[in-house]
Structures are given as structure tokens and as C-alpha cells.
Amino acid sequence: METLLLVQLFHELALKGKNRPFFLKRAKAHVRRALKGLGVALEGEWPMALLFRLPEEAWSEAKARLQDTLGVESFARVYRTPPDLEALKAALEKALEGQAFGSFRITAKRTDKAFPLTSPEIERALGAFVKGKTGAQVRLKGAEREFVVRVLPGAALLEVERHPGPGGLPPGVSGRVVALLSGGIDSPxxxxxxxxxxxxxxxxxxxPFPLLSGASREKAKALAERLARFQHRLRLHLVPFSEVQRHIIVEAPTAYRVVLYRRYMLRIAEAIAREEGALALCTGDSLGQVASQTLENLHAVNQAATLPVFRPLIGWDKQEIVAEAQRIGTYETSILPDEECCTLFAPKHPVTRARLEVVLETEARLPTEELLALALKEREVLTYTWPGKPKPLPEEPEGAFIMEHGPA
Incomplete structure (x- = not known):
């Protein structure tokens, strides 16, 4: 009897029609990279699943990694036995060691039609065995434990511990997007x-460094490192914004400062998107959450961009966003104190219904092209890879200072 790891891919991948082989290939490569360095070996492959040989001591780390691996529907620790009922009972007995539960179910999936028992017969035989060993009751709905048996040609697999993955699609199958990352809860x-x-x-x-401390840069680095666990390879552009802000503070009506800050941020992000080959921008806006996120202000900000601006959280409330941040592991970093750009010289009473003509009149007095060029020239670019040693990304932007970061 061997201990193996069975990874099921996200069900949506099966619905991709003619593009399905491309999506599945990317998903499987993403899973293999997530398990890199753990001593795993591929044992079997099906259209929607992968089977790995896994050292017992690597299970905990594999579990932690797969819970963050996009494209994974679920994964399980399984015992592989000969396709024999007595061998399956022996595997079940081992799985029951130290376990206590009041109800259970057995689910059998027989793909080897030469096996002498049908799926219901396997379920009844193994269910009687577990009930005799534990005294637990069979419950088809709402059971405390479920044991899944797969009878394949030449082998049987018994799932003894299953966990959900995050689902979703593997990185890169939908193109590239530039996301604006503040130090707050929403944008990650x-x-x-x-x-x-x-x-x-x-x-x-x-x-805002050097006008303020470098705390927001350090938060951004920590958030990028966390987000790299989902994408495995990620680039972070750190853009100094204080010179842009100094000009806006001099020329703009006080109430319009934040709207103008955000317009210039979109312009700079769009220039980076062109370098990176990205086709859209992303922000963490939630409609009406703060003054800069009223519909009128979002309209005024959006007018500065030519690329689509995606706002995945536009209809979320703060509690929903906080819950998701806690789930993905960015919340504790996001709530650390810092000094970010939009709080620098922020007006006491910001405009909530920005008039585009006021915005455009103000920008006509600003050296926009010079400010954008300076911000792009003075940025840093950091590359994060996870797991394993850092590797450079292709097409590094000209004139940018490139640094490599990996897990400590």
C-alpha cells in the first residue's frame, strides 16, 4: 500500500471546448510548479486529475501549497492498493487509526468494469466493514466522514483525507492585467x-518617499510576496509619486487633489501596461465606499485612461472585502500602519461630484508628460517567484532598476 496525492482540477476547465487542452496544460503545469522541491513524482494523469507519489513528510507543505494553487478544485491523500476488496479493507483499517466519528459514507467509482463487484456492492461491503470497526452509522447526506474508492485497471485508490482547492483558472490563460496596489485592504x-x-x-x-517614510513600499513588497503564491511569478513596479503630488498641490483646487492623484496614477499604470503587454488595468474601488469612489468621481478618474479599467470589487461591501482578505492571507499586512500617497496633503473635505471641466482646466497647467516620464524613470521593479529560486521575467522594461526576490 502506497500513499499518493490526487489533485482534481477545477470543473470549469472541462467546459472550455476546443481550447480545453490549452487550459488543462497550463493548469497541470501550475500544479507541478506548486509542488516543486517536495520530492513528488508524477504517477498518473487524466484529463481532469493528476496523481503524484509524495513523501509522507511532505504532505503538510503540499497541502498548504495546493490550498493556494489556482485551477485546483480539490486534492486528497490517497492509499493505492491492488484492485482487491480485502486490500481495500486493510487500507481502510489503516485510515481509521486514531479516527472518531459518528457517521460516514462510502462512495465507490468503478472505472474498471472487469472488477467483479459493482459500485453499489463495493459501497455496501466497505460500509459494513467500517461500521463493524467503528460503530458509526452510514449517512448518505451530511456524513462526518466520506471515504472515496476509485477502482482503476490494475489498482484501487482510497481517499483518506480530502481538502478543497481555491478553484479558479490557472494564471496567464486570460492575458495580462496591470493592477494598482495601495497599502490598503481592497486592492490586493x-x-x-x-x-x-x-x-x-x-x-x-x-x-510618497522621500516626502514620507518608506513604510508603504515595504507593505507593498510584503503584499506582492503573498500574492506571488497564487501566480508563482509576479512583478511589482514601485513608482515614486511625490513629484507629481507636489505639482498637483500647487495647481489644483484643494478638494480635487485625490481625483487628480488617481488620474495620474492611471496614466502611469497605463504606460507600464504598454511595456508589459497588458490589455487592462485593475483597481480596488468599491462604489460609494469613500469620497473618491462616488460614481461621478470614478467617471472623472476613468476619463484619463484609454485601456479598460476593471474594478472586481465594485459591488462588494467592506465586510465582504475584509473576509476575502483574511481568507487569502493579505489582511494582516494591509492593516499595518503606513503613509500612502492618497493621504499626503489629503483635503479635509474632498469633492464627491468632480466636474470634468475643472479637472481638465487644472491639468492644462501641469507638465503632464514630464511628470509621467520622471515617475517611470525613477521607479524600481522587483520580481517575485514562488516557490523555488527566483527567475527573471521576460521583456524587462527599459531603464528600470530590476531586483529579484524569492521566499526567504
């Missing part, structure tokens, strides 16, 4: 939601 969640839909996300963070 927005970036993650697009990763889940198969977008390869490039992060852009605007910081």
Missing part, C-alpha cells in the same frame, strides 16, 4: 480576484 483582493479568472497580474504601487 481585487488583484487576487483577477488572478482567479486566469489573468496574469503585474502590480504597480505608488509611494
Amino acid at each position: 483582493v481585487a488583484a487576487y480576484r483577477l488572478m482567479r479568472r486566469g489573468a496574469e497580474v503585474v502590480l504597480v504601487h505608488f509611494h
